[in-house]
Amino acid sequence: MTVPTKRRAVTALGLGAAAVVALAGCTASGATSGEGGPLLTIPREDMGTFSQNFNPFSPNAAPMTQQAVYESMLIYNPAGGDTVPWLAESWEASDDGLTHTFDLRDDVRWSDGEAFTADDVAFTFGLQKELLGGFDYLEEVTAVDEDTVEFSLSRAFSPALYEIGQQILVPEHVWAEQDDPANFENPTPVGTGPYTEVSNFQAQSFDLLPNPEYWQADKQRIPGIRMLAFAGNDGANLAAINGDVDWAPQYMPDIQTTFVDRDPEHRAFWFPPTGSEVHWQLNTTLPMFEDPQVRQALSMALDREQIVDVGMSGYTVPADCTGLSGAYDSWRDEDVVAGCSWTDRDLEAAGAMLDEAGYELGADGTRTTPDGEPFAFDISVGSTSSDWLSVANIIAQNLGELGVTATVDSPDWAAVVAGYESGEFETGIVWSAAAPTPYHYYRNTMSTETVKPVGEQTFDNYHRFGLEEADALLAEFAATADEDEQHRIVDELQALYAEQAPVVPLFPGPEWGAYTTERFVGWPTEDDPYATLATRSPTTVLVLTSLEPAPAE
DSSP: OOOOOTTOOOOOOOOOHHHHHHHTTEETTEEOEETTEEOEEEEETEESSOOOOOOTTOTTOOTTIIIIIOOOSEEEETTTTEEEEOSEEEEEEOTTSOEEEEEEOSSOBOTTSOBOOHHHHHHHHHHHHHHHOOOTTEEEEEEEETTEEEEEESSOOTTHHHHHHTOOOOOHHHHTTOSOGGGOOOSSOOOSSSEEEEEEEETTEEEEEEOTTOTTGGGOOSOOEEEEEEESHHHHHHHHHTTOOSEEOSOOTTHHHHTGGGSTTTEEEOOOSOSOEEEEEEOTTSGGGOOHHHHHHHHHTOOHHHIIIIITTTSSOOOOTTOOOGGGGGGOOHHHHHTOOTTSOOHHHHHHHHHHTTOOBOTTSOBBOTTSOBOEEEEEOOTTOHHHHHHHHHHHHHHHTTTOEEEEEOOOHHHHHHHHHHTOOSEEEEEOOOOSSTHHHHHHHHOGGGOOOTTSOOSSOTTOOOOHHHHHHHHHHHHOOOHHHHHHHHHHHHHHHHHHOSSEEEEEOOOOOEEETTTEEOOOOSSSOSSOSOSSSTTHHHHHTTOEEOOOO
16 A cells, blocks of 8 residues: 555545546557657556645645655655755754755756745745744744755754755745645646646646756656546556556555566566554553553554565565664664564463453453453554555454454545544554654654644644653754764664554555556666655655656667
8 A cells, every 4th residue: 555645635536447547648558648758657546536736735735746846955765775965965064963054056946937046945944834833943044145045953953954855845936925825726836846837637637747947957858747546556556557557656466467477578566665664553542552561462463474465465574563664774673673572473472461451351252441341443444545454354353363353444544544633543554754764753653742632633643652751762862963872762762662562563664666667767676776666755756857768669
């Protein structure tokens, strides 16, 4: 499954692949040619319809808004572990960590021809804070001159470089004119990205054509992008199998047989485990999930090998007690991994732990809570995600062997995410934050600062768990730029996580990506990991500016 965008309302309109392709003006060999040849065609498997909304601050923004239309100052690439200068040529931090200075490129223009300057950067951060909050450590953003912007921090905060550097930037001369920027749909966007010109917009397809002012014109080697809407993996997968799309960034069962083997000369896939950690989250505001011993016992009931091999088609690996995905292998403390057992299946030990916690097994083979109620709950997951539905069903079966009754509840993703955000759910399958360091992962799973009361909307820490001990460690991490010290602190955070089991980690999410070289070449691969194959990542623009039409055969 491709992680659904947080806060996005996902429609449930069902439409067959053939119908979508027809509506989009595609043939079996790809999108209708533009001026320079066929368009790069990409399915979006979790959106049945599109809205012409290119507001990068909106939860309902059209696909590719933050990947092809707008850009940031730098890009962190988890596949290669490197940082790529983008709208900024260079940057530096002061010795005390309180000032970050970015030197911008002087040859960048917005797609309407206006110059991109430091004023646009300063304006964007003010607008971002006004609309969505965040950046609470930013005291002031100053345009020193046209090509230099300075960020003054109220406190040393080592993750600031990437948070600031990867912020999407907008033009002041457009957005300052908006009376209600939060609800501005921005149907004809002005950006610095490679593909900004909206064309042929329909409910189930639209095109993005080249930015006429792009600062890397030599890297605009593809004629444009065509997005296709699908209300689920099945339709998107059929389009990929039939050769109607070039880039398939969604879960596809038995991908070697169903996709690659149909045209092994041109088709390939790459699923690095650098995506978000996928969790089974338990709502810790509910009495039955307050006790870490209960959370650990439930985790021990799970057969992660089965979850990975069957539910995820063997595309990933079981999680360990650190909760860290493959993006953080260099941070993983093997002593914590070796000293923890609650991610290993052991029904006997799990049962004993539940008995000790008061969740006893009755004569009928089912367990009750300490107050005598059935130990039963729902597992929420979006109906369109066939892989995660399979995972949820395996979890329910595993728990049944322990005498715990779990029922899979699968409305559309909009309803599922709304329940997560409000805290009005029991358990569910969810994704974690992705960032260059584990700081945000542990902040969003254990910090009291991210805990909101039930009924108050939150976009992180859906399980609503926090510890002051975690707050103190996270503050230490943020206050130092010394890598050895940061690693020591993350080791302590891993140990605390293993002790408390704030969530139940299942597996590191693969970065889904399959492609065909029939029409375009230059894709990232395991041997050339200049980006991931995700289409909703900061690295997506690296792919868009690396692809070129395939040579004639």
